[in-house]
Amino acid sequence: MPDATVTLPPSETQEVSAPLLVRAARRQQGDGLPVWFMRQAGRSLPEYKRVREGIAMLDSCARPDLVAEITLQPVRRYGVDAAIFYSDIMVPLKAAGVDLDIVPGRGPVVAEPVRDRAGLERLVPAEPGDLGFVDEAVRLLVAELGETPLIGFAGAPFTLASYLVEGGPSRDYARTKALMVGDPELWHDLCARLATMSAHFLRTQVEAGASAVQLFDSWAGSLSAADYTTFAQPHSARVLAGIATVPRIHFGVGTGELLTRMGEAGAEVVGVDWRIPLAEASRRLGPAYAVQGNLDPALLGAPWPVLAERVRDVVRSGAAAPGHVFNLGHGVPPETDPDVLGRVVDLVHEEGPTLRAEARAV
């Protein structure tokens, strides 16, 4: 803590007054521990189901009033330390005219999968005005949120490409990988275009006031480290390079072998799933990165005393990292009891600082 009698230079003054999430990303949180949940907006909340009734997913993403309301709902209910913009990684593609839908219970479905040069040429990045509804929603939100930071987000080129090439969700990404290794030139051109679209989506959110961003490369963990480095990382790096003014979180599932490369792509915070303890993830990443995670969302249905002990384990393990943002290891499952998430937030807020202080003293 700086001595109150000393006049701080502007940058340090800023740090002290920055939101806890931003300080954690900058490895300056002390014992404070911010908490938010991937997919906290939407899905499991009854108030979400009410406002979404009769409105298709992608239509809801295009209505700034609805986006703001849905983004705010979990902040009101849980008192989490950050809002995550309610949208979908496919939104910039939809705005650019790609014929796609988010099918309930299935995910993004693309009418004409992209598998050749002609398919790529149909993919024309949006004009600046095409994401006006995103800009408007973020401005509404930032005004409403006050001190609570808003996290903007986008999909990483590899994960976006997997939906475009497969035409929908996939178990093995066979068409994606066959295209990737079989026609690297087409692959890199496709990912470069997707990087432009994701960067534009992110920049729109940051310029409208988002305090941090998260790049979702949800399915990167299906790649070996060598393939990730060749075919995915350079494109994610281009997206992240355009947003260096705010803390950048980089997340994927099953990425234990990719953590250092995901950090090197240009992030301050690397998201970790539940397969690796945060202390071990931080050991692999080194002192330059904060970590985010990593409670197993499948445990949200466990009896509370057991779940509470798991939450404490995550807090203790995260204390070994130079920065920690508490989160799940993946998104909130649709069937989650919202009261359980509320108890997790309360536990992190009530016990987090003490647990961190104890763990860091050892």
Added chain:
Amino acid sequence: MPDATVTLPPSETQEVSAPLLVRAARRQQGDGLPVWFMRQAGRSLPEYKRVREGIAMLDSCARPDLVAEITLQPVRRYGVDAAIFYSDIMVPLKAAGVDLDIVPGRGPVVAEPVRDRAGLERLVPAEPGDLGFVDEAVRLLVAELGETPLIGFAGAPFTLASYLVEGGPSRDYARTKALMVGDPELWHDLCARLATMSAHFLRTQVEAGASAVQLFDSWAGSLSAADYTTFAQPHSARVLAGIATVPRIHFGVGTGELLTRMGEAGAEVVGVDWRIPLAEASRRLGPAYAVQGNLDPALLGAPWPVLAERVRDVVRSGAAAPGHVFNLGHGVPPETDPDVLGRVVDLVHEEGPTLRAEARAV
């Protein structure tokens, strides 16, 4: 190589004449490289689709003539170095009276999921005679196969339990994990019973003449190493302990963090998926274990020159391990072109020994 003029003790004589797969498992293969594929029997072969026409999956597993024919088909077509018994990990449960079906395109579906003590009590292991059709099929096969070894197999208790508790395939194993951590006594009783059933299934195959076994813990990679060690490994170890007379292969997907524990469960060979190079897997496992794998099955649709180079990479990386069985990193996808698998086998046989010799000389 032993000097030909020296009289070898019986055990070494045996080793020299043992099938290449068995020698690889015992880390005595030299430059020879055996190859087989998980799911080589069934699924993608046209001759398989012909004989299965109009016969449900689990019915086909109960007919020894059909099991033998389907198991032999890929051996005839590809000249692989091992046959894998055509069956399903759920067969011993079906034989014990569990109401379940294998639904095409979906997987095992259990009519009454097991989620409490009463459900567990309904699970009565089969009597010795209940797997008579397995014994008969293996005997038919061993007589037909001649020099080619037959690999028997079973499901590991964690993976079997996940189907029983969820009632079918799952993305996140939420009910399974909630039961596991929430009622450990019930969990361990359930897995102990499943271990008895799997061990009985395996023993039936080994006593009838199988030369090796593979324990499939396909979904173990969804667990952290700590949870794997507490909740899965002891039960898999019990299954494997009962079959110590033949080489034991232990396989799961996404198990980079679990490899050493899967070896310690009592295997000679640890199966590795494509996320980790075999040389790195072997480094983690140490000199006491052979490895199996690990071509990414999603690459089987890539242009042949690219795929061929990937096959060579796997062979070279595997040469760093004290033993290597060439395989995919997971099962053959249903849409695979059989000719491609044939070319992979030919490449491994033609170039494998030279590539191994070169890699081992470095």
